[in-house]
Amino acid sequence: MKKLQNTLYLTRDTLYAHKEREAIVIKEEKATLLKIPIHTIGHIYCFGQAKVSPSLMQHCCENDVNLAYFDLFGRYQARIQGRVSGNVLLRRAQYRLSDSDPENIAKNIIAAKMQNARKLLQRRLRNHGDHPAMANVVSGLAFSIEQVKNAQSLEQIRGIEGDAAAQYFSVFQYLIRDDLHKNFAFNGRNRRPPKDAINALLSMVYSVIGQDISGALHAVGLDPQVGFLHADRPGRDSLSQDLLEELRAYLADSLVLSLINKGQLKPKDFTTEVSGAVRLTDDARKLLFATLQQRKQEVITHPFLNEKVEIGLLPHIQAMLLARHLRGDMAQYPPFLSR
Template sequence: MKKLQNSLYITRQGAYVHKERETIVIEHERKKLMQLPIHSVSGVFCFGNVLVSPALMGFCGEKGVNLAFFTEYGRFYGRLQGKASGNVLLRRAQYHADEQKMLEIARSVIAAKLVGGRNVLLRHKRNHGVSAPIEHAVKHLAASVRMARHTNNLDSLRGIEGDAAATYFSVFELLINEKLRGDFPFTGRNRRPPRDPVNALLSFVYSILGQDISAALNGVGLDPQVGFLHADRPGRDSLAQDLLEEFRPWLADRLVLSLINRRQLKASDFITEASGAVRLADDARKQLLIAYQERKQQEVMHPFLKEKVLIGIIPHIQAMLLARHLRGDLERYPPCVLR
């Protein structure tokens, strides 16, 4: 089992990150803020104006530490990848997967996403009572799950997923405390850039979670850029985006809703640019990242392994299970769905 290591998120604008012997050092305005051994870190995530020394870049590549760069909004820029790990036969199996195998994996992932979204709505229903729009959305998602499991081509599957996502997000605002909806209005998904605080939060969490999944895929020897559901596109980790679908509802969406409904974030924690783009202020971004790290440290029962595991380990478990399926050790890929 892979040990859960800490991810290092650097949000201080103007920070300088460099190598000192076997450690990572973070400085700001020539003052040392932090120093920690590289063996205690699995990934370094830099947001906005963060300078990383060439020596540290090489050190991260040598040690297999994921080094990724994002805008202040959380939009992914790029990632440093060291020597490819894993078995070339595994990647060959990934590259040469036939249409039926691609469809089966994509169906599993999308069905898991839709079940996860339905569980988020059912959770709200249990806690807050029946709501006609949410009840309708729950039934629509249940029907979409059945359709997704039986569709025979990827285009139809993508259409089912898109329709179900529109239904899910049409009631997402109802999951926000009624007293807070004035500060956190939500009329649907928008991105690149996000134009309201809720979308800013969702996009940010999806982005950092996607990088965790990319690192996990690299760790077992899979190519994150060659997916089964998302079409290949230069610069996009399509396979990571595939697996991200099953994590969105139960990990990312619930985290965002918790931060809002528990009043851990306020409307004043967001900055609206002249262009209309909305981003988190520095302190709010730090608070979100702390909450994300704390969530990763929580223990849950993995539905396939039937073992208690840390949430932060689950991307690595799912990458391992996908690799086993592609090698032929597992008949099907078992996605992770948590209630």
């Protein structure tokens, strides 16, 4: 099994990372802030104007370290990628299935997404008592899962997924502590740019996990841009967005809710631009990524492999399982289902 490596987040414009022998050195205005062994890092994510030296870029390309750039809202900007690895026959199989018969994989992914969202809501109902609106959505998502199993086209699958997402986010505010509703109002999903703190957090975490998935797909030899559910679009990693659907509720949404409900993030941790866009402060981004890294190190039993794995390895495991299916080693792609 692949070993979980750390992610290095450069969250301030003034940070500069460079390679010094077998270490990565982080500096800010000539002061050394951190020195870390280079072999322990699997991802480097730069936000805003944070900089990376050419020698460190070269190391990333040669050693399959995922180096990606984001703006301060967490929107993905670019990725530095080395030579494409993997079997060209695997990518050909991916392209053929994406063109000829994408529905089965898309169904599995969306059914898993809805089931994981449903379990998040059910956990809230168990812990905090009956909530009619949320209970209705739990029932509605169960019906949507059955619908997607019988869908005959991608258009139908996407339509069912869109309706299910609208149901889920219609009760998302009830997952936030009652006494926090005033300071953390949520009136539905919005982005590009996010208009409130919850959406700012969701967009940031989705974007970062999406890049984790892109790196994992690249590592197993798949093309992150050619998906089965999301349509091809220049500059978008459609396959990464496909696999992200399985992990939204389990990893991203639950992390955001935990940070808010435990009081780790407060209204002062967000700033509003003149345009109305909301973004995290530097300290809030630092806390978010530290918490995400801790979450990645938690160990669970993978529902399909029935093995103990670290949560941070889920993108790699799901990419590996998808590759096995495309090679013909497995009849179906097994999406991630939380327990």
